[in-house]
Amino acid sequence: MAGPLPLGSRLRRYGTSYAMLLPFLALFAAFLLWPLANSLYLSFTRFDGVNPAVFTGLENFAELAGDARFRHALGNTALYVVASVVLSTLLSLGLALAFNSASWPHRIMRTLFFLPSVTSSIALMLMWKWVLFPSEVGLANTVVHWLGGAGVPWLATPGLTVPILVLMSVWGGMGYGMVLYVAGLGSIPEEYYEAARIDGASTWQQFRHITLPLLRPVTTYVVVTGLIGAFQVFEAVYIVFRGTNNIGGVLDSALMIVPYLYDQGFTHFKLGYASAIAWVLFLIIFVLSLVNLRVGRAMKEL
């Protein structure tokens, strides 16, 4: 700093500073901090959106604990999150290793796998529904018929809904992880591999002892952001599986946390109850973020 300024100009400068911060701070407080506090309060109330909220203490949370639909949604989400994150991380890494050069065939392959990331997500969901749904004319069953199988009612078979959601998510998400891994691979110095080759290390040993450890920060990022994103799945359930009067599809087999939150809040207008669900989601993601910080710090110390 250029030394202390006279009081008048200091005031003027700091006044400008706060004026420049104001738009961000005001919006941040109004639409994030205040709603966050408010949703915590609402989670302890019975609130239908029309009448004033009635404070009921822990009633919503007690009800949630005994709510079979909510437990079902949690279980489905956990299954979906684990399966989709494991599969898409492995495939992202595989794709990055397979197509990481700057040659044109590799660039075209990367573009193909990245395409879903830039296509309208609702359009993709509608496309999947059209692939799976009209059982007789859908693409999926046409392929099954070619292979000599009998047509499957994909969206109406409870055991298939979570696997289908996982497939849709992996299909749409692996290209994004691939781009991160390609960047990670590019930052590994070539000298490491040269030295390893001179020492007679096999391709597998090079991968195991150079590539994987140096990609660990990317892996942490891909896994944690993948987990957090997967917990918030909504569109796929709403567009592909929602029935006429049930958001979760057949027997709630596709029910997840956020669709259930939407259902309770905006179909049944139980805004207090929905806020309690929102706080459960917050706590899950908060814990994941802490794990992320921990892992990140541990990595740095290694």
Place this chain on the structure above:
Amino acid sequence: MAVAPMDTAAAPARRARHEQPPAGGGRARVNRHLLRLPFYLLSLTMVVPFYWLVITVLKPPAELSRIPPSFVPRSPSYVNFYDPGWSARQVNPGHLAGVLQRFQVDFGFWRFLFNSVVITTSITVGSLLICSLAAYVITKHQIKGRRVIFLMVIASMMVPWQTTLIPNYVIMRNLGWLDTYTAYIVPALAKAFVLFFLVQFLQSVPDELIQAARVDGAGEWRIWWKIVLPLLRPALAAMSIFIVLAEWNNFLWPLVIVQSDEMANLPVALARLNSYFGAPDQQGAIMAGGLIASVPTIVFFLVFQKYFTRGIALSGLKG
């Protein structure tokens, strides 16, 4: 090479590696290609659904309910976009309306495209201006409380936005903003992630540049506009890609705040199309809508590919 497929920041380093002969000679090279084979097969699963989408749009309604379905449209047509034989006055089962004719609002489906463009552009420009101002103050001004503010912003990145969905809906309703552009735009302007990213970027910019401008007598607003924003250009490009994609595809928030047909963005309009017209012979028009919704972001991607992948890599690895 503006439209070259998928260039990345790290390309030169890899190009060098690619040109080196693989260890172990010819056999290792064959092995490597064999290892790639499953991924080439996997790429078929990327192409086929998109192909299915495109041929669905080209099939006239009668062909869409054929069993088994055709893989090459027998009589390609554009009726799923605009059906010249359709009239809103008389029901004619031979002619179903194209997607551009379906909605009884001014400008029909174009209105949703317009809405999406207005909303996405305002949020992108607005949030980059607001966040860059705040990032400039936090990194380059010695004011009290800046650390606390920054810490709060970082902490807030752990909050899933759905947690604030219900109170924000109540705020919009109480302010009478439901069903307006304001409800789309204003709550989306202060983005913690964008501020965080810009602060990180600005920290690597030397203070001397700004000090020199101050010595020359430039005011803070002028420094922000003339020096900070140009310096931030690569970071702003990376962030605008994230914001554009997220806002263009935003669905849950619009679903909650939009009531009239007029104010729907493309995702909400498509979801309504899907629930109003679900029959197989209507799918062509629904997919036509999906194609219209996807073209702008795909073109945006093809034009700015370099920034796309670089932006993703940057934010993923630094953040």
